[in-house]
Amino acid sequence: MPTPRPDPSSQDYARGELHGQVAVVTGAGSGIGRAIAELLAVHGAHVVGVDRRKEPLTDLVESIAASGGSAAFMTVDVAEAESVERCISASRENHGSLDILVNCAGVIVPPTPIAEFDVRSFDYIMGVNVKGVFLCMRYALPIMINQGRGVVLNIGSVTSVKTMADLGPYAASKRAVTALTRAAALEVGPQGVRVNELLPGPTLTRMVTGPADAQTGAVASFASKVPLGRVSLPAEQAEAAFFLVSARSAYVNGASLLVDGGLAWA
Numbered sequence: 020m021p022t023p024r025p026d027p028s029s030q031d032y033a034r035g036e037l038h039g040q041v042a043v044v045t046g047a048g049s050g051i052g053r054a055i056a057e058l059l060a061v062h063g064a065h066v067v068g069v070d071r072r073k074e075p076l077t078d079l080v081e082s083i084a085a086s087g088g089s090a091a092f093m094t095v096d097v098a099e100a101e102s103v104e105r106c107i108s109a110s111r112e113n114h115g116s117l118d119i120l121v122n123c124a125g126v127i128v129p130p131t132p133i134a135e136f137d138v139r140s141f142d143y144i145m146g147v148n149v150k151g152v153f154l155c156m157r158y159a160l161p162i163m164i165n166q167g168r169g170v171v172l173n174i175g176s177v178t179s180v181k182t183m184a185d186l187g188p189y190a191a192s193k194r195a196v197t198a199l200t201r202a203a204a205l206e207v208g209p210q211g212v213r214v215n216e217l218l219p220g221p222t223l224t225r226m227v228t229g230p231a232d233a234q235t236g237a238v239a240s241f242a243s244k245v246p247l248g249r250v251s252l253p254a255e256q257a258e259a260a261f262f263l264v265s266a267r268s269a270y271v272n273g274a275s276l277l278v279d280g281g282l283a284w285a
């Protein structure tokens with residue numbers, strides 16, 4: 020006789036689906052990372068928000084606690100090996116396990132052709148977007164292997180498959196995330212650990228809008244290339260992330276899920 024399952028559409032079921040799980044989310048201070056952290060907490064996970072900036076993390080933790088969720092934070096630069104190692108092992112020691120790792124911290128610089136690209140900016144992008152993802156997996160995977168379970172979700176970008184001019188180094192960094200994701204999925208799948216990647220399209224965050232006082236027109240320009248006629252909201256990316264870290268995607272491994280509204284870049 021099949022095991023009875025709760026109705027996934029019921030609020031009670033949804034709220035507790037990640038109950039008892041510890042989720043580390045990098046880049047949780049703003050944008051997509053914050054939306055993911057909030058949604059995983061709504062679904063019952065204990066969230067450890069990680070960012071290089073402290074202020075938005077305290078705000079995140081207060082807001083999760085005010086909604087009845089459970090959260091803590093750590094201020095870490097994901098490009099620095101020692102602090103990432105400390106952060107990952109402290110998360111495990113303080114909270115008992117490490118069930119979910121979402122690597123969302125990422126950076127971009129203003130669009131520039133390769134012929135004019137600042138060399139230090141290249142190193143900066145690679146340091147956060149590639150080395151940061153590598154380091155977090157480097158220190159989290161041994162814990163998950165030891166537990167015999169765990170889920171990693173790397174946040175890549177649509178630009179890794181639909182590259183456009185002037186975003187070469189950023190797109191290259193995200194293509195590297197795809198390679199790290201696939202290799203890790205092959206390596207740790209046999210130990211019960213899944214590794215996947217979410218490729219967001221243009222999303223309404225500081226990365227696209229720029230500072231509050233800048234009027235770049237980037238949002239309208241991106242929206243004009245999307246068949247759905249708009250950029251995505253961080254909460255819409257978070258829904259896809261929830262699918263990929265929960266048991267709903269139990270057979271999804273080594274995958275790259277494109278959530279870009281059908282963006283029309285060649």
Ligand SMILES: NC(=O)c1ccc[n+]([C@@H]2O[C@H](COP(=O)([O-])OP(=O)(O)OC[C@H]3O[C@@H](n4cnc5c(N)ncnc54)[C@H](O)[C@@H]3O)[C@@H](O)[C@H]2O)c1
Nearest residue numbers: 046048049050051070071096097124125176221222224226
């Ligand atoms: N917004 C988009 O259109 C879009 C599209 C595709 C992919 N992405 C990816 O989604 C992820 C989140 O981006 P976002 O749009 O929410 O941007 P965002 O700027 O709102 O958030 C990025 C967060 O990462 C943090 N961060 C940056 N460098 C860090 C470091 N070295 N250590 C720790 N934290 C660091 C920032 O402080 C910030 O809170 C990034 O990986 C980005 O590349 C974004």
